[in-house]
Amino acid sequence: MGFNEYWSTNVAELSFPLPDLGEGLIEATVLEWLVAVGDQVERNQPLVEVETTKSSLELPSPQAGKVLRVNGEPGETINVGDELIVFEVADDSAGIVGTVPQDTAPKRRVRLSANLDED
Amino acid sequence: MSNLSATIEPTGHAAPASEDAMDTVTRTGSETLSMNKAINAALADVLAENPRALVLGEDVGQLGGVFRITDGLQKRFGAERVFDTPLAESGILGMSVGLAMAGYHPIPEVQFDGFTYPAINQIVTQMARMNFRTRGALPMPITLRIPSFGGIQSPELHSESLEYIFAHVAGLKVVSPSSPHQAYHLMRHAATRPDPVVFMEPKSRYWQKDTVDFDDPGTLEGSVVVRPGRHLTLVAWGGMVARCLQVAELAAEDGIDVEVLDLRWLKPIDAAGLAASVSKTRRAVVVHEAPRSAGLGAEVAQTITEACFGTLKAPVERVTGFDVPFPSGSLEAEYLPNIDRILYGIQRVLEYQRG
Numbered sequence: 001m002g003f004n005e006y007w008s009t010n011v012a013e014l015s016f017p018l019p020d021l022g023e024g025l026i027e028a029t030v031l032e033w034l035v036a037v038g039d040q041v042e043r044n045q046p047l048v049e050v051e052t053t054k055s056s057l058e059l060p061s062p063q064a065g066k067v068l069r070v071n072g073e074p075g076e077t078i079n080v081g082d083e084l085i086v087f088e089v090a091d092d093s094a095g096i097v098g099t100v101p102q103d104t105a106p107k108r109r110v111r112l113s114a115n116l117d118e119d
Numbered sequence: 120m121s122n123l124s125a126t127i128e129p130t131g132h133a134a135p136a137s138e139d140a141m142d143t144v145t146r147t148g149s150e151t152l153s154m155n156k157a158i159n160a161a162l163a164d165v166l167a168e169n170p171r172a173l174v175l176g177e178d179v180g181q182l183g184g185v186f187r188i189t190d191g192l193q194k195r196f197g198a199e200r201v202f203d204t205p206l207a208e209s210g211i212l213g214m215s216v217g218l219a220m221a222g223y224h225p226i227p228e229v230q231f232d233g234f235t236y237p238a239i240n241q242i243v244t245q246m247a248r249m250n251f252r253t254r255g256a257l258p259m260p261i262t263l264r265i266p267s268f269g270g271i272q273s274p275e276l277h278s279e280s281l282e283y284i285f286a287h288v289a290g291l292k293v294v295s296p297s298s299p300h301q302a303y304h305l306m307r308h309a310a311t312r313p314d315p316v317v318f319m320e321p322k323s324r325y326w327q328k329d330t331v332d333f334d335d336p337g338t339l340e341g342s343v344v345v346r347p348g349r350h351l352t353l354v355a356w357g358g359m360v361a362r363c364l365q366v367a368e369l370a371a372e373d374g375i376d377v378e379v380l381d382l383r384w385l386k387p388i389d390a391a392g393l394a395a396s397v398s399k400t401r402r403a404v405v406v407h408e409a410p411r412s413a414g415l416g417a418e419v420a421q422t423i424t425e426a427c428f429g430t431l432k433a434p435v436e437r438v439t440g441f442d443v444p445f446p447s448g449s450l451e452a453e454y455l456p457n458i459d460r461i462l463y464g465i466q467r468v469l470e471y472q473r474g
Binding site (some may be wrong): 097098099100101103106107108109110111112113114116 | 231270271272273274277322323326327350365366368369370373374375458459462463465466469470
């Protein structure tokens with residue numbers, strides 16, 4: 001990965017695979033996508049309605065981010081563990097540990113007072 | 120490895136063979152760079168100019184470093200000159216000592232400040248004193264890069280201020296840049312020294328961009344005044360310089376004209392630069408991240424006092440970390456000198472009454 005690809009965008013892709021929606025289910029069928037590519041979604045916002053052999057249900061978003069890709073047309077079956085949706089999230093991680101500090105406007109509580117007449 | 124083994128000499132005096140002569144670096148004008156890119160550029164130029172220069176460390180080769188400082192260097196200069204090492208800092212520094220004895224200029228990276236502790240033995244008992252021990256027969260041209268200080272909310276042992284040790288070790292030079300411009304030129308400079316230089320990179324400043332003037336490095340030795348002022352001198356280094364510049368702007372709102380002196384070289388300390396600044400302002404506050412007791416702030420304060428005792432308006436004030444291990448995560452905000460603590464330090468100096 002080149003320097004520019006790594007740093008200039010300051011975003012990262014985060015893939016969310018289809019979870020096991022019951023006990024030992026291996027797949028689910030997409031009924032309807034409730035978000036589209038490009039949407040900015042919030043955490044817990046319903047993403048997609050899917051049907052399993054047990055029930056149909058809405059999957060909430062595990063996190064906030066911009067939708068980069070979705071996998072599966074309505075009627076299509078996806079295996080548990082396969083990529084369901086990919087988010088673009090802000091990458092504020094500093095290397096492998098820590099966070100990139102942001103330059104913010106300084107806040108103060110202390111004010112200075114001095115008699116500098118003698119100077 | 121044929122290239123390397125062919126050029127190893129038994130002593131440290133071997134000059135680069137002429138057939139080794141490589142690119143001449145021509146960077147001109149100025150460019151806006153982040154500090155990590157500025158150091159990357161400096162390392163590339165050092166490697167291009169000096170065929171004896173080598174870059175080694177954990178993940179510096181294929182990965183390009185966890186902070187991207189060595190990104191692309193292995194691809195450009197080859198895995199014989201830019202190479203990954205085992206996860207063993209004593210080995211990285213021990214190998215560097217041996218390479219320096221063989222005539223190379225190793226530029227080892229210790230991935231995080233706190234990982235330097237396992238290498239202290241090699242640094243203190245070999246690297247720092249080999250030149251002294253051999254009466255100059257084996258100089259140690261080693262530029263030891265260490266991502267340093269706090270400010271990125273990292274886990275334990277990733278935020279140490281090692282000048283509290285290394286500025287005290289005879290035989291070492293210690294420098295810390297505070298801006299991309301300083302980082303580029305100080306690295307170029309440090310990598311031409313015949314002595315071991317500990318190059319402390321303030322990791323909290325890696326990503327901020329600023330202008331690097333390739334044509335005019337400015338002075339490379341000693342301290343620099345980064346903001347002139349009349350009433351008080353703030354002395355800082357590394358990541359604290361930017362914070363002190365913010366404080367100086369806030370102090371100006373209250374009519375206090377603060378000079379900010381970037382100490383840069385933490386060993387040797389620029390006594391003349393400190394004296395020149397404080398003899399003008401007559402007040403000084405020194406700021407650092409390391410714990411206070413036996414920290415470099417005490418040395419700075421005493422250096423100022425020796426030169427300016429007669430004209431000082433108040434004892435030199437210290438605003439520092441606390442005498443505790445550096446706390447990890449968001450707790451670091453409670454530990455690091457913040458704007459208000461520095462302003463309090465200034466106020467204590469301003470209101471000091473003699474007698």
